[in-house]
Each structure stands twice: as structure tokens, then as C-alpha cells.
Amino acid sequence: MNEKKIKDMNNLYKYLIAFLIIAIVSPVFAGNKDRSGQAGASELLINPWARSSGWGSANMASVKGLEAMWGNVAGTAFTEKTQLIFSHTDWLKGTGTSIFAFGLTQKVGESGVIGLQVMSMSFGEIQITTGSSPDGGLGTYKPSLMNFAFSYAKAFSNSIYGGLVVKFISESISDVNAFGVAIDAGIQYVTGENDQVAFGVALKNVGPQMKFSGDGLSFKEIVEMKGVDQGYTFDQRSQGYEIPTMLTIGASYNFIFGNDYNLTTAGTFISNSFSKDQFALGLEANLKNYVMLRVGYTYEQGIWDDIETTEKTNLSSGLSLGATVQVPINKEKRTSFAIDYAYRESVSFNGNHTIGIVLNF
Numbered sequence: 001m002n003e004k005k006i007k008d009m010n011n012l013y014k015y016l017i018a019f020l021i022i023a024i025v026s027p028v029f030a031g032n033k034d035r036s037g038q039a040g041a042s043e044l045l046i047n048p049w050a051r052s053s054g055w056g057s058a059n060m061a062s063v064k065g066l067e068a069m070w071g072n073v074a075g076t077a078f079t080e081k082t083q084l085i086f087s088h089t090d091w092l093k094g095t096g097t098s099i100f101a102f103g104l105t106q107k108v109g110e111s112g113v114i115g116l117q118v119m120s121m122s123f124g125e126i127q128i129t130t131g132s133s134p135d136g137g138l139g140t141y142k143p144s145l146m147n148f149a150f151s152y153a154k155a156f157s158n159s160i161y162g163g164l165v166v167k168f169i170s171e172s173i174s175d176v177n178a179f180g181v182a183i184d185a186g187i188q189y190v191t192g193e194n195d196q197v198a199f200g201v202a203l204k205n206v207g208p209q210m211k212f213s214g215d216g217l218s219f220k221e222i223v224e225m226k227g228v229d230q231g232y233t234f235d236q237r238s239q240g241y242e243i244p245t246m247l248t249i250g251a252s253y254n255f256i257f258g259n260d261y262n263l264t265t266a267g268t269f270i271s272n273s274f275s276k277d278q279f280a281l282g283l284e285a286n287l288k289n290y291v292m293l294r295v296g297y298t299y300e301q302g303i304w305d306d307i308e309t310t311e312k313t314n315l316s317s318g319l320s321l322g323a324t325v326q327v328p329i330n331k332e333k334r335t336s337f338a339i340d341y342a343y344r345e346s347v348s349f350n351g352n353h354t355i356g357i358v359l360n361f
Contacts, residue, residue, distance in 0.1 A: 039274040040241040041169050041180060043145045044205050046316075047071070048087050048101035048119050050340035050356040054322015055282030056296030058266040061188060061200030061250035066105045069117045069151050072186035072202040072248065073163035077153035079105040079113045080334060080360070087340075087356035092315075092349040096124045105151075113163075115151035120144070146170045151184075162187045167205075169243070175216035182207035182243055196254040203247055209240035247271040262286040275314050276300045282320070294322035294342075316352065318345035326358075335361040 047053045049067040052060075060072045066083045068075025082105070089099035100122070105115040123143050127136030147170065153163025165184035171177065186202035217236040222229050250268035257263070263285050270278040282296030298317045326338035340356040 037274075038242070039244040040178070040210055041171065041182075041205075041243045043119070043121055044147065044167070044169070044182065045244055045246070045272075046089075046091070046099065046119075046121075048089055048099050048354070049085065049103075050087060050322060050342040050354040051292075051294075051324060051358075053344055053352070053354050054294035054296070054320055054324075054340070054342035055266070055284055056280040056298040056320035056344065057270075058250070058268050058280040058282030058296045058298075059252060059264070059284070060202060060248045060266075060268040062198040062252040062254070062264065062266060063200075066103045066115060066117070068153075068163075068186075069103060069105070069115050069149055069165060072188060072200045072250075073115075073151050073153055073165045073184055074161040074186040074188040074200065074202070075153075076105050076113045076115050076151055076163055077111070077155045077161040079107050079115075082106050082361050084359040084361075085356055087354060089352060089354040091121070091352050092346055093351055093353060094349045098122050111155040113151075113153045115149075115153070115165075117149040117151070118146070119149075120146045141174050144170070144172050149184075159190050160187065161190070167207075169210065171210075171212075172214075173216065176212050176214040178210045178212045178238075180207060180210035180243060194254075194256060196256065198252045198254075200250045201248070203245075205243050205245045207243055209242055211240040212238040242274070244275075245273045260288040272314065276302075278314060278317065289328075289336075290326055292322075292324040292326070294320070294324075296320035296322075315348070316344050316346050320344045324358075329361075333361070335359075 047057050047070050049070060052063050052067045052071050057071060063071045063075040064078035066085050085103045087101040091097040091099050101119045103117040105113055107113050125140035125142055127140055128138040129136050147167050149165050149167045151163055151165040153161065155161050163186055167182040169180040169182060182205045184202065184204045188198060188200040191197050217238060218233050220231060220233050223232055248268050248270050250266065252264055252266035255263040266282050268280045270280065278298050278300045280296060280298045282294060284292060284294045286292050297319055300314055300317050303317055322342040324338055324340045326336050329335040329337055338358040340358060342354040344352040346352055
């Protein structure tokens with residue numbers, strides 16, 4: 001093993017040790033299913049991108065390009081020039097909930113890549129109800145869940161890649177809102193004769209508590225003072241809540257058949273701070289970069305038990321399927337257009353369906 005490889009390995013060990021220390025000393029990694037439902041901003045756990053969703057996010061060690069902003073930001077460093085993705089998810093089909101996501105990654109300098117990601121959830125119009133009007137008829141309101149993310153990733157060598165994401169989280173209705181900030185960090189290590197082996201670690205959604213505030217938490221009351229009725233406005237204090245921190249550790253291996261066909265196997269361990277831990281395994285077949293097929297399975301304890309006798313703390317688990325059709329626009333400039341599709345099984349309702357449009361230019 002030459003000096004460069006030895007140096008890369010030493011650097012990798014330093015990064016891995018740092019991440020593991022953070023994960024061990026952080027109190028949020030309790031691994032206790034009884035904490036399920038105690039966190040907020042759970043939309044941060046939803047993968048809005050079709051390619052990685054198609055095999056259950058098993059590819060966190062080898063995810064590349066814009067989609068890595070959600071999974072393992074280190075992978076955005078593989079962006080060659082510019083990548084643009086538009087994505088739409090029919091979340092929990094049958095509920096009327098949809099997710100729109102947009103993202104852009106751009107290479108800067110010789111080894112750096114910056115990224116932008118916007119994700120928005122829509123629940124449609126919901127009837128306003130009160131204690132005296134439980135059936136509605138008072139109008140409607142629209143909850144809004146959005147997060148904006150900015151990233152920077154860098155290739156530190158031909159083997160080690162790392163990056164950082166800063167997220168701004170917004171949750172609101174017409175008169176109540178909450179705002180928060182979170183940070184993701186990730187590293188990927190690529191090795192093997194043809195870079196066939198990859199390892200990755202990512203620490204996600206680390207940030208302070210969020211808290212709701214606004215006029216919706218205030219109420220007016222008439223109070224009699226010395227025989228005179230006086231109007232007062234009382235403000236209620238909202239309880240702060242944690243955001244769902246998680247740690248992912250993954251590995252992948254790429255089987256190369258000639259120059260045109262690849263079969264990638266991948267696995268990821270997902271440590272959830274407010275729900276059961278999960279294991280995701282997946283396969284991706286790549287046919288000349290024109291067609292890609294994916295299958296994955298996400299396991300958690302009790303997944304095969306009767307739903308009436310067990311506690312399932314994660315909404316998305318079980319089978320995942322995905323496909324991509326990609327067409328080169330200019331082979332010399334390595335520009336392309338692709339359509340992605342993914343299906344993820346869910347505990348309730350009719351699963352999640354995601355379709356995306358990808359532009360590389």
C-alpha cells in the first residue's frame with residue numbers, strides 16, 4: 001500500500017472516530033422506541049428524492065450528486081458540473097398529502113460543490129373547527145411545512161469526501177409558526193481497484209429545540225376589576241420540542257460486468273433517536289446508464305408481527321422499488337435528461353410514490 005493510501009486511511013479513521021464519539025456522547029441517541037412521537041419536524045426524515053428512495057435509502061455510502069444532500073452530503077462532491085432535480089411525492093397515497101422538492105448542485109473550483117435544496121409539504125385545505133362548531137363551517141386553513149438547505153462538500157483526495165448541510169425549518173398555519181435550524185455532516189470513503197467499495201457515515205438533523213409561537217396561542221378574556229369589566233389578552237407558552245436526530249452508517253459494493261453493466265449492493269444501518277432503529281438493504285442494476293432498476297427492503301424490530309399486537313414506530317419500512325430512464329443529450333459534454341420513479345411501502349395507507357426529473361449539464 002503506497003503512502004497516499006496510508007494517509008487516506010489514517011484520515012478516514014480520524015473522521016470515523018470523531019463521528020462515533022459525537023454519536024456516543026450525544027444524549028439524543030437513546031435508541032428508545034418509547035420516545036416515539038416526542039419529537040417534531042418529522043418531515044426531516046422524509047426522503048423527497050426518487051433514486052435513493054427506490055431502494056429504501058440503502059445507498060447512503062455511495063449516494064452521489066444532489067440526492068446526497070438528504071442522505072449523506074459527502075456524495076454531492078461527485079457532482080461533475082451542474083445537476084438540477086424536480087421531484088413530486090404522493091405521500092401516503094389516499095391522504096391527499098403531497099411533497100414538492102427542488103434542488104441544485106454546482107461544482108465550484110477543482111474539488112468543491114455547493115448545493116441548494118427546497119422541500120415543501122402540502123396537506124390541502126382543512127376545515128376550521130372549534131368547541132362550539134366541531135363540524136366546521138368556519139372556513140379552512142392550510143398547514144405549511146418547508147425546509148431550505150444549503151450545503152458544501154469537498155473531495156479531500158481521490159478516496160475521501162466530506163460535506164456539511166445547514167437546514168432552515170419552517171412549520172406554520174395562519175397564526176402559529178415555528179422556526180428551527182439543523183446541521184448535517186457526512187463523509188464517504190471510496191476504495192478498491194475501480195472504486196468499487198464505499199463506506200459512509202452521516203450525522204443528521206442536529207440542532208436546538210423548536211417552539212411554536214404566534215397570535216393563535218393567545219386568547220382574550222373579560223376580567224372584572226373593582227366592579228369594572230376590562231379586556232385582557234393572555235399569551236400561552238408552547239412547550240419546546242426536539243428535532244429527530246439520526247445517525248446512518250453504510251457500505252456498498254459495485255460489481256462491474258464489462259464497461260456497460262453494473263450491479264451495486266448496499267446496506268445502511270439507521271439509528272433513529274425517537275423511534276426504532278432500522279436496517280436497509282438494496283440492489284441497483286445499471287444498464288449502460290440508460291436504464292437503472294432498484295429494489296430495497298427496510299427492516300425494523302417487529303415489522304413482521306401482527307399490526308394489532310406490535311408497535312411500529314417508523315412510517316416507512318418494508319419493500320421499496322425504483323426505476324430510472326436516462327437519455328444523453330450531449331455525450332461529449334456529458335449532459336443528460338432522466339426520469340426517476342420510486343415506490344415505498346408504508347405501515348398505513350397505500351404507500352409513497354415519487355417521480356422526479358433530473359438534468360445534468
